[in-house]
Amino acid sequence: MPLPRRVLNLSLSDNSDGEVCLHESLRDESGSYICLSHCWGGVTALQTTRSNLQARKLGISRDDVPQTFRDAIFVTQGWAYNISGSTVFASYKMTSRTGRSKPLSCAQSNRNASLTVAATRCQDSTGALFPPFQRTVNSFDGAGVPITVALHVRSPHLDMQVTGSRYPLLERGWFFQERLLSRGVVHFGYDETFWECMTCSDCECQCLDMRGGSILDPPLKSILHWNSTKAPPISQQEVWHRLVGEHTDLSLTYPTDREIAIMGLVGEMRPYSKGLYLRGLWQDSIISDLAWMDSVPAPARSKRGPTWSWCNVDTCCHYLLNSVCAGDVKFLG
Structure with a gap:
């Protein structure tokens, strides 16, 4: 190596x-x-x-x-x-x-x-x-x-x-x-x-x-x-949501590292995604990826990233049920 x-x-x-x-x-x-x-x-x-x-x-x-x-x-x-x-x-x-x-x-x-x-x-x-x-x-x-x-x-x-x-x-x-x-x-x-x-x-x-x-x-x-020809046991979307939930619950010496400290995992996820990575979200699952919630309301850090991204807050973030998002939400542009 x-x-x-x-x-x-x-x-x-x-x-x-x-x-x-x-x-x-x-x-x-x-x-x-x-x-x-x-x-x-x-x-x-x-x-x-x-x-x-x-x-x-x-x-x-x-x-x-x-x-x-x-x-x-x-x-x-x-x-x-x-x-x-x-x-x-x-x-x-x-x-x-x-x-x-x-x-x-x-x-x-x-x-x-x-x-x-x-x-x-x-x-x-x-x-x-x-x-x-x-x-x-x-x-x-x-x-x-x-x-x-x-x-x-x-x-x-x-x-x-x-x-x-x-x-x-x-x-x-x-x-x-x-x-x-x-x-x-x-x-x-x-x-x-x-x-x-x-x-x-x-x-x-x-x-x-x-x-x-x-x-x-x-x-x-x-x-x-995963390097098998078979599909992974859970979806790319579910994997990403779990990664974000567990990562944002951990401590960082520098809060500005919130997104940087997970970029290596972004690279591992690219083969499973058909869209672009967009500051904490994925293009092909953007509707459900936008449905995150912070555990404790906190002011957004406007200079760190876009307001719609979990990268912009300092608290633990988790996602809503995917079934609710897929059936009740439409992306208007």
Whole structure:
């Protein structure tokens, strides 16, 4: 797969200094790489600017790398060397502006990655992917015979509908797109990891599988990556309405990213649409696409986009019943 514009070359971190280096990819350079998704949080992570770009290419000390990145490097090296034994690359963003100025390029990076490592439980880049397990051990004295019982309390599972602040990354608008575009995502939780790909989702204790559910059920991921000659299980219109509803319910550091943060998904939807994309709506389903409602009335942001688009408000938006729209509404021009 084509490499992103800038990646971290992890092959150097076998040396005594434990360094990695920034690599600027050539136009036609390809390779395998793993992406990292994490919350920015209120902490200023290690940044690369024009003034230190050349120094970053020579090497970055592991001690200067935030804990989340450090753990991701460890994970990436272990997986990649066991699979291919080749040089390892990891996705690297130069600044927080990269994804905002080049949303389609960043979306393509997630789409082409071999895997996405998600720091789902971490509030910022200082969090560890491997927190201490919470275990409770009680000792009892039964009739003079010492008995030791080890108890492990199963933590609540990853659930898109009941996340609260327990899994901060799931509340972020940019990660919603990264998660759906990635071929596979490994979520690092509190006591176990969760796996999510195009066809299924599961966890270490297999409780998700026992419940017969998916983190997104029916999984939008499998529909977005649909490549069968058969029609998708739900319509393009329904898929888009679900995407908008879930995306607009998430948080963004910059409210102006409301439409930008979903443009990669727009690209995935184009093959299923016969019309143009019109600032949050599709030409061939424009009647029903116009029938959105905001959950809490809020003033429109006139400078952000057209007043008829959900891109222009900051609250969660949802759609009216398609049957009502199709039967009772006419588009006059």
